[in-house]
Amino acid sequence: MAAYQLAQQALAADFAARWAEVLAAVEAREIAGSLTELEAEYTAAIRESAAASRVLSIAFYRLVRALETGRVIGGPDYRPGASLGSLWADFNKATGKRTGTGPHEQLAVDTRNPFPVEDLAHEALRAEEAFRHQVADRVAQHESEHAGQGSAELNDPELIAWEKEFLDSLKTGSTGAGGMLVQDGGRDAIHTALQDDPGAIGYFRKTDASPCYFCALMAGRGAIYKSKRTAAFGAHPHCHCQPIPIFSRRYQLPIENGRFSRMWRDFGGGSLADWRTYYSDKAPG
Structure with a gap:
């Protein structure tokens, strides 16, 4: 990977x-x-x-x-x-x-x-x-x-x-x-x-070492199954995220995806702008 x-x-x-x-x-x-x-x-x-x-x-x-x-x-x-x-x-x-x-x-x-x-x-x-x-x-x-x-x-x-x-x-x-x-x-x-x-079965989003707030949010969703079809992957300029295909229920998400998911739960909800501020304060580095 x-x-x-x-x-x-x-x-x-x-x-x-x-x-x-x-x-x-x-x-x-x-x-x-x-x-x-x-x-x-x-x-x-x-x-x-x-x-x-x-x-x-x-x-x-x-x-x-x-x-x-x-x-x-x-x-x-x-x-x-x-x-x-x-x-x-x-x-x-x-x-x-x-x-x-x-x-x-x-x-x-x-x-x-x-x-x-x-x-x-x-x-x-x-x-x-x-x-x-x-x-x-x-x-x-x-x-x-x-x-x-x-x-x-x-x-x-x-x-x-x-x-x-x-x-x-x-x-x-x-x-x-x-x-x-x-x-x-x-x-x-x-x-x-x-x-x-x-x-x-689906895919998950693999980010680079320092993803932006949007990519971190998308990665935090975990696996995206085919029952949740999306129109596009959602990349942007200077983005190095990749869709990693899943063919078995025994897949394992990268540690970062779990961390972003926990950050989103701790965030507790709000606008995308609010998440951006929260993420910039909490993200390491």
Whole structure:
């Protein structure tokens, strides 16, 4: 589980590094004239890492299912004669690390494919919308504010500081939105598969080390069973939470989920804003 979450975070980090390199090559005053090229780089970087996130998630889902049920599920990249050993090998390949191994006896097969077909057009639209909101619209506003300031020397300290603040804000917003889409490549694959796989019971939310108040609240719900179908997993920019599939009633929640659940009970009720204040006061660190 930890290896899976770290690998998903690494994919988001790979995207962030690639996008940071692109932004570093463009000065603030040149961005407005480079939006077409920047959008192409942004969407391509998201697409590449999101595709890897999907492959990783399917390998993880298939491995966890086999470990808990003794049966392997069909779908993308399924290889006839799959064993726990081959499923571990697929997962290791997707993470880029040796995380585990298993026996090579052939597993029983459920031929159903619960994994959604990639909707490349929808994914491209989401990336385009993220770029528009986080880059193009911000650049337009920045250009308008710049025009209102009148002329200034390029080496003016205040102008340099203002441009740096703008670039930092642009990088933070666009990286967070893009990183969310990267990990959604895998999160969506798992969440949809859970609904269409007869062998799945539900999922729980695995947070990172320091989740926000919203993610802590969602994790505190514990297991989400298929009788409580939800429309979406509920991630946000800079979120590294992952849905962990459940195939057996013998599942065990992470310690953190129980702690968040107790915090919610101790909170005693109130608005989401009240919970946010309570959580910020009580959360460690």
